[in-house]
Amino acid sequence: MNINQKIGKKGFTLIELLVVVAIISVLASILFPVFARARENARRASCMSNIKQLELALMQYTQDYDERLPNVQIDVPSSMPVSEYPGGRWGNYYWYWPQILYPYHKSMQVFRCPSGAEVSADKPTSGHYGANEEVLPDRGNPTLSLAAFAAPATTYVMMDSGTYRIYVSDARDPRGYYSYTPGIGKIMGKSCSDTRNATTIPDVSCEDFLNGRHFGGVNVGFADGHVKWLKTEVVYRQALRSDYGAWNPAYDGS
Numbered sequence: 001m002n003i004n005q006k007i008g009k010k011g012f013t014l015i016e017l018l019v020v021v022a023i024i025s026v027l028a029s030i031l032f033p034v035f036a037r038a039r040e041n042a043r044r045a046s047c048m049s050n051i052k053q054l055e056l057a058l059m060q061y062t063q064d065y066d067e068r069l070p071n072v073q074i075d076v077p078s079s080m081p082v083s084e085y086p087g088g089r090w091g092n093y094y095w096y097w098p099q100i101l102y103p104y105h106k107s108m109q110v111f112r113c114p115s116g117a118e119v120s121a122d123k124p125t126s127g128h129y130g131a132n133e134e135v136l137p138d139r140g141n142p143t144l145s146l147a148a149f150a151a152p153a154t155t156y157v158m159m160d161s162g163t164y165r166i167y168v169s170d171a172r173d174p175r176g177y178y179s180y181t182p183g184i185g186k187i188m189g190k191s192c193s194d195t196r197n198a199t200t201i202p203d204v205s206c207e208d209f210l211n212g213r214h215f216g217g218v219n220v221g222f223a224d225g226h227v228k229w230l231k232t233e234v235v236y237r238q239a240l241r242s243d244y245g246a247w248n249p250a251y252d253g254s
Contacts, residue, residue: 043114044214044229050110051129051158051221057104058157059225067146070100072136072165085124094139096164097131098124113160115213130161130181134168134247135223144249151253152223156246159235160218168247171239183212183232184239223249 012020062069073096085099086108098111111127135144135157149155159166160182171181212218217231238245245251 040115040214044219047113047115047128047160047214048219048227048229050113051219051227052225053105053107053110054101054129054158055221055225055227057101060104061101062146068143069136069146070097071139071141071143072097072131072133073139074100075139096124097136098127098164113213113219116160125164127164128160129158130163130166131158132156132168132247133165134244135249136165138165146223149223149249150251153226154246154253155223155249155251156235156238157221157223159220160213168239168244171236171247181232181235182218183216184236 058069073094076093076095078093084106085102111124111129113128116128135155137143146152162182166181171184212232214229217229218235219227220230220235221227238247243251
């Protein structure tokens, strides 16, 4: 027997190689979605941890300010010390809620969802979480006390979002400027080609904000400090209620 014959006996036939490739392809088609889902589950958990830290910082803030929550943004005179938030004072002498809460957790990472689009790191208006303006009202409006919540465990405070604040009126109609809660735009059939959208948020972030960031849903922080994942349909239906439902601090959970 010559050497070529010996080599031939030890090798694989073409049919055997094709069978192996087919088996690997089938296994890959089964396992890759599983791995992708496991990775997204980890990212969702990390996102929930971020919101939890922000909620804890918010609770610490209320203890320092007679159990009152902050405004979503405040006017800051030029004589006021620069914010500890990296980048200092930003936006024509405004401080936004990320800047207000920053001293309580000292982390920039908590503003970034692992599944969110890449955004500017030094702008407090460009994080991945938005505050419910029914709870953190605009500057110049009276702030809420903790006693104002009829059912803290069912009231939205902050969630995955495309802007730093969410108007519930715009969440009812995603053509508005400040909705962009991931998934709500998708439910309403909103397009990234909308001109109002294009003037409000970066193009790179558009699809991220219009689709449910985590399995077609969003992580939501509640007034009692707990965090929960909700389908965007649930968030949307609450916004459609005549009383705004879970968006409204007066909502009793019924």
